[in-house]
Amino acid sequence: DAGITQSPRYKITETGRQVTLMCHQTWSHSYMFWYRQDLGHGLRLIYYSAAADITDKGEVPDGYVVSRSKTENFPLTLESATRSQTSVYFCASSESSGANVLTFGAGSRLTVL
């Protein structure tokens, strides 16, 4: 299916475990982003990528790792999950020209116990 898909949609894990959230887009958009959304904070950028093998930190990168070996995939890894990383995570993509409108995936709700 065309679009941007995230998996898993829901995940419960324990403190200290490694978790990877997957993001896949079929538009060949250059830019991809990872946001987290928490009450009282709105959307906060974790990492973004301008192209394959090019990534950069956003506002809240600590505790997260990303990679982008292929244009269509942008996985987000929590190397050692903490309770403060309980959140809803959104992946998004955009073209590299024009208004650069973000299109979001459906989100991944992560609970760290």
Next chain:
Amino acid sequence: GQNIDQPTEMTATEGAIVQINCTYQTSGFNGLFWYQQHAGEAPTFLSYNVLDGLEEKGRFSSFLSRSKGYSYLLLKELQMKDSASYLCAVRGNAGNNRKLIWGLGTSLAVNP
């Protein structure tokens, strides 16, 4: 610092018109976006303004005044399905690689 302000909550009646305001202070300006987010869902794009004036798209319109650092989203003929959070976002300097500054969102409740 960089900041976006919008009201936290608004209520309106079905069939009415509502205006959601957004004021911003950013380092540079390269466009303002409005997104709609229903509870439990992802944000979806509504409108984009980069020049001063009004952009109309069906029941929704968005206005921008760059000199005042101000935008509003106007929703006409409100429907129950318009109950959602409305997010204002600004792209600052051209060199910031497409990063957006987000407001906290305005939760709109449409009552029958």
